Amino acid sequence: MRRHVFLRIVDALSNVYSYFQQRVDAIGRKGLSPLQKCTAAIRMLAYGIAADAVDDYVRINESTTIECLEKFVECIILMFEDEYLRKPNPNDIRCLLQMAEGRGFPSILGSIDCMYWQ
Numbered sequence: 001m002r003r004h005v006f007l008r009i010v011d012a013l014s015n016v017y018s019y020f021q022q023r024v025d026a027i028g029r030k031g032l033s034p035l036q037k038c039t040a041a042i043r044m045l046a047y048g049i050a051a052d053a054v055d056d057y058v059r060i061n062e063s064t065t066i067e068c069l070e071k072f073v074e075c076i077i078l079m080f081e082d083e084y085l086r087k088p089n090p091n092d093i094r095c096l097l098q099m100a101e102g103r104g105f106p107s108i109l110g111s112i113d114c115m116y117w118q
Contacts, residue, residue: 001042010038012079019071032060040065041072 013020014034023031040058043049044065051065060068077085088096093109100108 001046006038006042009076010034013038013072013075016079017071017075020075032064036060037068038072041069044069045073 010020014022020034020037022033025031036058037060040054040060043054043057044051051062051069054060054065055062058065088109096109097107100106
């Protein structure tokens with residue numbers, strides 16, 4: 001993922017959702033930064049790694065990493081659904097079918113691990 005895209009996501013989440021804002025605890029120590037929380041979630045999604053493996057890179061324990069992932073996915077859907085997560089319109093479907101046909105898969109919209117959408 002390009003840096004500017006990642007920073008746009010971090011900025012959008014931290015400006016809207018309090019979970020992604022850095023907090024200070026009762027004795028004045030800073031909590032996890034928005035960068036740490038988003039990095040943990042994106043690493044799990046991008047690389048398919050387990051929550052406990054994120055600790056080595058981001059320094060977040062397993063339960064917090066899972067919480068970050070759940071909140072990240074929930075907030076991303078709420079914030080970007082209308083712009084990026086919409087269903088394909090007729091023009092999109094036509095383009096996808098043309099691309100699939102050019103690759104030798106006529107009438108196939110998409111594929112995940114050899115499971116086809118028709």
